Amino acid sequence: MTSCNKDYTSFDHLVPLYVKGLLTDAERKEFEKAVSECPDLKNTIEEWKLLSEAYKALECRLPEPSRNLFPKITEKVRETKSRSFFQRLIPTPGLSLAFMAVQLLIIITLGVYIVQLKHEYRTLSAPSVMVSEPIKINIVFKENTTETEIRNLLLQVNGRIIDGPYSTGLYIVGIKSGADLGKTLNIIRENKIIAIAEKAY
């Protein structure tokens, strides 16, 4: 713009928009005023006009999109609509992975819980805890004695199995050290499930 009296470089960037007719009325008027004051801008306009013409020629020769695109779009849109509730709820891969991890954790926890249930050992004992050394009684139960019957007896005398069964069918039952051994032995012996009940030494 050396032949112009003022600096018109700020108008340079408007030339492509002017050539393409993208200026607003106000911008166009201001631009045309600048062109009238600085004929060098006309050269720039001519350069961009050539490029604009080249683009027009290019546009005529660009291929057309196929006609079957819209059905493909609607098909994909339907697929999107029919995606499961959870897929829509968790659209991002990161969240999906986190959701899967939570699911896996729940499955593992449930699995461990179920396995624990299967292998749970219920002791045939009274619920009280023996703090001091207990009095020990050797007991052999009669055949076909049920677990419930044994538990009821132990609850009755407040005892617990502390050892056994041995190969002979012997159990060692403990009762609290302060308990009345004679009375307890009587209760035990009177029970129909007992074959032998003696104080252990």
Place this chain on the structure above:
Amino acid sequence: MYEEDPVRELIKAVSGGDEQAFKQLYETTHKKVFQYLYRFTHGHNMAEDLVVDTYVEVWKSAKSFRNESKVLTWIIGISRNIAMNEIRKNKMNEYELNEDITSPPEQFHNCACSEITRVLGDALDRLSHNHREILDLVFLQGMNYEDISRIIDIPVNTVKSRVFYAKEKMRDALKFMGVTKDDLV
């Protein structure tokens, strides 16, 4: 705000699930979107696949259209993001998106247009992706600098300087081809 944009009402209807409006929106805009993507990727099939993905995204995201730009600007912005992701996935970017002069995609080579137009077209095809894209957006899509700024996600001043440098690179490309300014006049 772009109150004068005629497809604004369509996008509003699309956001409400109106399939007829969606079809109308597609009919009104898809050629421009295809042209942009074709020039972006230089592949007919790839451009078509990207058009499909673009309009699926338009359907899904219509509610998020904020009326801060023209609808076509918004759609082309979506198509650009999708194309960029696809290019990154296919590791095409190293070749296509560099700043150096790339091999011409030969869109003008069989052109039955005037010699000057053909020469300019060849020079245009030698521009880098960034410079070609910016000129495409002005001259093919009729976008102003604010629109382009939104689509490419760069400041308006960067758009202006990129337009300026695109023209400089055109001169370089013409010089490289042995064409002087006088040959064009």
